[in-house]
Amino acid sequence: MKIRIKFRKYGIMKFIGHLDLMRYFQKAMRRADIDICYSSGFSPHMIMSFASPLGVGLTSDGEYLDIEIGNELSSQAAVQRLNAVMTEGVEVLSFRRIPEDKASNAMSLVAAADYEVRFRDPSILPENPEKLWEAFLGQAAVTVVKKTKKGERELDLKPLIYQAEWRRDEDGAPCVFLRLSSGSADNVKPELVLEAFAAYAGFALPEFALLIHRKDLYAAAGAAKEPRFVSLEDLGEEF
Amino acid sequence: MKKLALNDEILLRIDKPARYLGNEINAVMKDPEKVDVRFCMCFPDVYEIGMSHLGIQILYDMFNQREDVWCERVYSPWTDLDRIMREQNIPLFALESQDPVRNFDFLGITLQYEMCYTNILQVLDLSGIPLNAVERTWEDPIVIGGGPCAVNPEPLAEFFDLFYIGEGETSYFALIDAYKEVRRKNGSRQEFLERAAEIPGIYVPSFYEISYHEDGTIASMEPVNPHAPRKVEKQVVTDLTHTYYPQKPLVPFIKVTQDRVVLEIQRGCIRGCRFCQAGMLYRPTRERSLEMLEDAALKMLESTGHEEISLSSLSSSDYSRLQELVTFLIDTFGNKGVNISLPSLRIDAFSLDVMSKVQDVRKSSLTFAPEAGSQRLRDVINKGLTEEVILEGAGQAFEGGWNKVKLYFMLGLPTETEEDQKGIAHLAEKIARRYYEIPKDQRNGKCQITVSTSFFVPKPFTPFQWARMCTREEFLEKAHTVNMEIKEQLNRKSIKYNWHEADVTVLEGIFARGDRKVSRALRLAYEKGCLFDSWSEHFHNELWLEAFQEAGIDPSFYTTRHRGTDEVFPWDFIDIGVTKKFLLKEWERAHEETVTPNCLAQCQGCGAARYHTGVCPGSGSRSQKQDCAAPNAQKVKEGGNEA
Numbered sequence: 001m002k003i004r005i006k007f008r009k010y011g012i013m014k015f016i017g018h019l020d021l022m023r024y025f026q027k028a029m030r031r032a033d034i035d036i037c038y039s040s041g042f043s044p045h046m047i048m049s050f051a052s053p054l055g056v057g058l059t060s061d062g063e064y065l066d067i068e069i070g071n072e073l074s075s076q077a078a079v080q081r082l083n084a085v086m087t088e089g090v091e092v093l094s095f096r097r098i099p100e101d102k103a104s105n106a107m108s109l110v111a112a113a114d115y116e117v118r119f120r121d122p123s124i125l126p127e128n129p130e131k132l133w134e135a136f137l138g139q140a141a142v143t144v145v146k147k148t149k150k151g152e153r154e155l156d157l158k159p160l161i162y163q164a165e166w167r168r169d170e171d172g173a174p175c176v177f178l179r180l181s182s183g184s185a186d187n188v189k190p191e192l193v194l195e196a197f198a199a200y201a202g203f204a205l206p207e208f209a210l211l212i213h214r215k216d217l218y219a220a221a222g223a224a225k226e227p228r229f230v231s232l233e234d235l236g237e238e239f
Numbered sequence: 240m241k242k243l244a245l246n247d248e249i250l251l252r253i254d255k256p257a258r259y260l261g262n263e264i265n266a267v268m269k270d271p272e273k274v275d276v277r278f279c280m281c282f283p284d285v286y287e288i289g290m291s292h293l294g295i296q297i298l299y300d301m302f303n304q305r306e307d308v309w310c311e312r313v314y315s316p317w318t319d320l321d322r323i324m325r326e327q328n329i330p331l332f333a334l335e336s337q338d339p340v341r342n343f344d345f346l347g348i349t350l351q352y353e354m355c356y357t358n359i360l361q362v363l364d365l366s367g368i369p370l371n372a373v374e375r376t377w378e379d380p381i382v383i384g385g386g387p388c389a390v391n392p393e394p395l396a397e398f399f400d401l402f403y404i405g406e407g408e409t410s411y412f413a414l415i416d417a418y419k420e421v422r423r424k425n426g427s428r429q430e431f432l433e434r435a436a437e438i439p440g441i442y443v444p445s446f447y448e449i450s451y452h453e454d455g456t457i458a459s460m461e462p463v464n465p466h467a468p469r470k471v472e473k474q475v476v477t478d479l480t481h482t483y484y485p486q487k488p489l490v491p492f493i494k495v496t497q498d499r500v501v502l503e504i505q506r507g508c509i510r511g512c513r514f515c516q517a518g519m520l521y522r523p524t525r526e527r528s529l530e531m532l533e534d535a536a537l538k539m540l541e542s543t544g545h546e547e548i549s550l551s552s553l554s555s556s557d558y559s560r561l562q563e564l565v566t567f568l569i570d571t572f573g574n575k576g577v578n579i580s581l582p583s584l585r586i587d588a589f590s591l592d593v594m595s596k597v598q599d600v601r602k603s604s605l606t607f608a609p610e611a612g613s614q615r616l617r618d619v620i621n622k623g624l625t626e627e628v629i630l631e632g633a634g635q636a637f638e639g640g641w642n643k644v645k646l647y648f649m650l651g652l653p654t655e656t657e658e659d660q661k662g663i664a665h666l667a668e669k670i671a672r673r674y675y676e677i678p679k680d681q682r683n684g685k686c687q688i689t690v691s692t693s694f695f696v697p698k699p700f701t702p703f704q705w706a707r708m709c710t711r712e713e714f715l716e717k718a719h720t721v722n723m724e725i726k727e728q729l730n731r732k733s734i735k736y737n738w739h740e741a742d743v744t745v746l747e748g749i750f751a752r753g754d755r756k757v758s759r760a761l762r763l764a765y766e767k768g769c770l771f772d773s774w775s776e777h778f779h780n781e782l783w784l785e786a787f788q789e790a791g792i793d794p795s796f797y798t799t800r801h802r803g804t805d806e807v808f809p810w811d812f813i814d815i816g817v818t819k820k821f822l823l824k825e826w827e828r829a830h831e832e833t834v835t836p837n838c839l840a841q842c843q844g845c846g847a848a849r850y851h852t853g854v855c856p857g858s859g860s861r862s863q864k865q866d867c868a869a870p871n872a873q874k875v876k877e878g879g880n881e882a
Contacts, residue, residue, distance in 0.1 A: 027544030
């Protein structure tokens with residue numbers, strides 16, 4: 001049975017990188033005694049894949065990993081068992097059955113991601129950032145230079161920014177909401193958008209200036225022209 | 240949410256921030272207001288090394304079982320964070336509470352190898368604790384050292400308030416109780432040290448005075464405080480089955496050297512190799528019961544979720560119930576995705592059968608540790624392994640599909656000649672030939688024989704404690720001889736040769752048999768920037784040479800000097816159970832090239848029998864088993880070798 005696990009990563013666990021988080025979940029599966037399936041071969045490994053690596057320093061309310069299990073245990077019991085062996089900084093939110101077909105794999109489905117971006121020190125922002133933000137987004141194209149393994153290439157971010165709003169959180173601090181193209185094809189990191197904005201608005205964005213929080217990951221649904229996004233969690237069902 | 244001693248900017252800038260977060264699975268959190276004693280346990284090397292150490296896991300668990308004690312951990316900050324902490328004046332902190340180490344009641348530092356000594360000064364320095372013990376007040380923790388290097392604590396004497404000699408499970412609680420009492424009565428630090436000096440196994444260096452002969456050797460070492468004993472006795476756990484063993488070991492987030500459950504099946508070794516310090520220090524050899532080990536294995540795998548379990552001991556093949564234990568592990572965990580690693584096994588039909596079940600024969604290698612290249616020299620060092628046994632074991636392994644062999648030797652052993660050195664190459668060649676005796680269609684490509692040599696360092700409390708150590712040039716000349724001889728062999732293309740660095744070995748030799756005088760050079764070297772000396776990229780020999788010169792110390796006094804049999808050694812005030820008389824007899828037998836039988840075959844009266852436990856006659860805890868008495872110590876080492 002194929003399972004999708006949704007979890008949240010917060011607090012000091014943001015310093016634990018993706019590879020170490022994979023190891024963490026492998027050990028957690030054993031501690032929780034989840035009847036996870038292994039690959040065949042001389043050195044079998046757990047069948048487990050993550051939807052999208054989260055960079056060091058980022059927190060998230062919507063991370064996903066897919067596994068395969070042998071026995072039937074209820075969603076509720078599994079969430080309880082896993083949370084009983086978690087450390088502070090990782091919380092399992094759901095444990096759902098997903099369709100058996102290969103196309104349902106989280107990693108290949110990821111099409112978009114929601115982010116909240118805050119500023120460690122909001123005083124670096126120019127006056128009236130909202131206005132500048134609107135003007136920035138109103139450009140015909142948002143051209144950035146993206147560094148890839150092969151070198152640098154120019155990229156227009158505009159069609160890859162599905163939503164972008166300059167918001168304020170409860171205590172009035174600026175908090176940018178972004179829904180960005182994500183996944184293997186056109187992956188846009190939120191810092192790329194904010195760096196483009198800083199360049200446009202003419203302020204400096206020092207190292208570690210951004211506090212980035214991922215809200216959720218989505219699969220694409222609907223026609224290519226009018227994409228609709230479905231949370232990866234909603235593709236599974238409780239059992 | 241947990242507070243951190245380091246801010247985000249620092250943690251995001253440094254390598255592997257997880258080294259400094261704590262919060263690992265099975266880390267113990269307590270309310271500092273509800274404990275009386277806060278103990279910070281330190282392994283003075285980087286996190287990945289320190290977290291792999293079983294001893295700290297045992298003591299961490301033991302201390303934290305007490306409600307009135309909270310034991311936490313600290314490791315050496317890596318050079319990137321070290322720099323930032325100095326620039327920003329950030330005090331060194333313990334991982335669990337993230338509180339400054341200086342606020343603790345105790346700082347316990349494990350001394351596993353000499354090359355971590357500058358890191359001890361780093362830990363004290365970054366904590367803001369005066370390096371010199373006599374300058375400390377109640378504003379500072381009691382700094383206590385333990386572990387194998389504590390059997391010659393003198394090079395570190397001025398930096399420590401106390402040393403614990405022997406195995407930690409026995410006397411620590413008495414020390415904690417004495418501390419609580421003295422603090423409750425508002426007693427002085429001196430008062431506590433006096434109480435501590437009366438606890439078995441505790442050495443208070445400031446209570447002793449040493450006088451020297453004109454030639455620099457020790458004339459006498461006298462206690463100058465009435466509470467200090469003339470001899471400090473090594474502490475030994477008499478029942479290894481009914482004692483502390485962690486059921487919930489810590490599970491780090493980042494990959495550490497020993498990323499697995501470690502099951503210490505026994506302590507000590509019956510073999511009596513004359514160069515081996517552990518073989519003398521951990522006498523008598525004591526086993527844990529099969530039932531205890533099975534139970535511990537189950538509980539530890541369950542609580543950690545580790546995917547591997549490894550047996551740990553100096554010579555696993557000598558454990559009397561090894562077959563049953565290994566069978567249990569394979570039957571219980573073999574189909575659950577848990578790997579089983581079996582270090583230091585003698586290669587025979589049983590071990591090859593077991594290994595073929597638990598590892599991929601094509602990928603794994605066999606390890607032999609003949610230690611010396613000729614039978615004559617193996618007799619000198621009392622390594623009872625013979626060439627026939629090695630070739631027989633290798634042959635069986637080759638026929639079982641293995642084609643990789645690792646061979647470990649030492650260069651610079653007492654009485655060693657050029658013939659002995661060349662013997663290393665010849666033995667490797669014979670093993671290669673044995674491989675190519677297998678018909679071409681039945682063997683698995685070429686064989687790979689890796690020969691590694693380390694340079695011999697004479698250690699305290701071994702029969703070779705009197706030995707002259709070689710110079711750097713002599714060492715390199717020996718390695719050159721081996722290298723050239725290997726190149727002369729027919730199967731040279733199947734043999735790879737690695738040798739150890741000589742400079743760092745010489746330094747290790749100075750501190751291994753050093754006295755109080757060398758501490759000055761240590762301090763100077765640290766002040767010049769020496770740190771992480773066991774990491775070759777951080778080892779600066781020229782700074783060390785400067786430090787010795789400025790301290791007015793001639794390193795050759797500690798290394799190449801000939802020591803007489805009547806010399807008083809800096810460590811002679813410690814009683815490890817094994818007598819100096821026995822060691823001297825073994826030193827003489829080495830020169831006679833006479834092999835001494837192992838403890839099970841025939842008791843040699845080394846002195847350890849006074850602990851009335853383990854393998855010693857009259858202890859009643861183990862029957863003499865003939866099948867273990869065979870004098871072949873052929874070894875398989877797999878995975879993490881004990882440092």
